[in-house]
Amino acid sequence: MVTHPTARQAVFLSSRIFFYNQKPRTVQPAANANVYKILVVDDDPDIVELLEYNLRKEGYEVASAPDGRKALDVAPQFSPDIILLDVMMPHLDGIATCQQLREQPRFKDTYIIFLTARAEEFSEVAAFEAGADDFIAKPIKPRALLSRLAAHVRRDKDPQLLSDTIEINGLTIDRTGFAVFQDGRKITLPKKEFELLAFLATSPHKVFGREELLQNIWGNDVFVLARTVDVHVRKVREKVGDHHIQTIKGVGYKFNTD
Structure with missing residues (x-):
């Protein structure tokens, strides 16, 4: 299970609630307040399901949203440590979503990885200028993604890990x-x-x-x-x-x- 070095309140949010016509479930405290939380934002349910499966198997707590507008609603409630953010989405794309997240002090240092099928140079430049920390082109390779996340978690747990x-x-x-x-x-x-x-x-x-x-x-x-x-x-x-x-x-x- 992937946990934080210091405890803080964590919440659990059903990662599928936005794909069905039903009322959101009540947000409940997580069983382990130290678990790293990841918000997956993508309008493709198959990609979301793939990421959810692999992330939860590694011990992360996961929530999801199908577009940028929903992500802006979920993020303050879920308080993710890491956000996987698709670029091309309806209602509000990933670039605008990232910019609005970065404008909020609580998400200034949140680790944001862009996921996109668009590999054009201008898309990558726009992603980093919006405040992205990393950029991964689709199709997503779960093992490569998990490796990057694990490296981030190690550095977050022990900032001196790479000092020498x-x-x-x-x-x-x-x-x-x-x-x-x-x-x-x-x-x-x-x-x-x-x-x-x-x-x-x-x-x-x-x-x-x-x-x-x-x-x-x-x-x-x-x-x-x-x-x-x-x-x-x-x-x-x-x-x-x-x-x-x-x-x-x-x-x-x-x-x-x-």
Whole structure:
């Protein structure tokens, strides 16, 4: 069962109530107040059913909504820790829904993953600009999705978990020793390239804009151009491989664990 490091009140909401013409059931306290709660928002009942089955099997508590308007009603009542949000939906699409959720202080830091069959670049850019943390194209692979969720839960439970050593896809980053190993082979990186790689890897799948990377890696006291980030990313890729850092055109970069 996937639980929180600190207890807080949790609620249970039937995940199928919005697909039938019946009154919503009364929201009741969950048996375990530490369970991570996930809100699935998608207008395809088959996708919702697939996700519900796999998420509950992993120990998550799940609620669902068939469109953005219903999601805005359910979210304050259910208080999800993670939201899986479809982009193309009737009444209110995922982009607008995400924007309205982010405007509410209680959902400012909620982990939001966009689910969509549209893989066009503009759709991905719009999703991240709206406040998404991650972006998954359909058809959804449950195992890959569960892996991402598990990584988020681990970081949420122990923020220091990745503070010293990060190990992802054969890449090991020793932050205290400023050392990088690819499949056991040591790779030498200059300080800024190392800091850039480590910073991105500390938050896998989170997209960082160039200005944000400049501020976190170079700071405010040094004047550097946004192009500097692109150059350093290119150099890091040359040494550790292209697949670790993904470019989100028009937005920035993210560390990829797929």
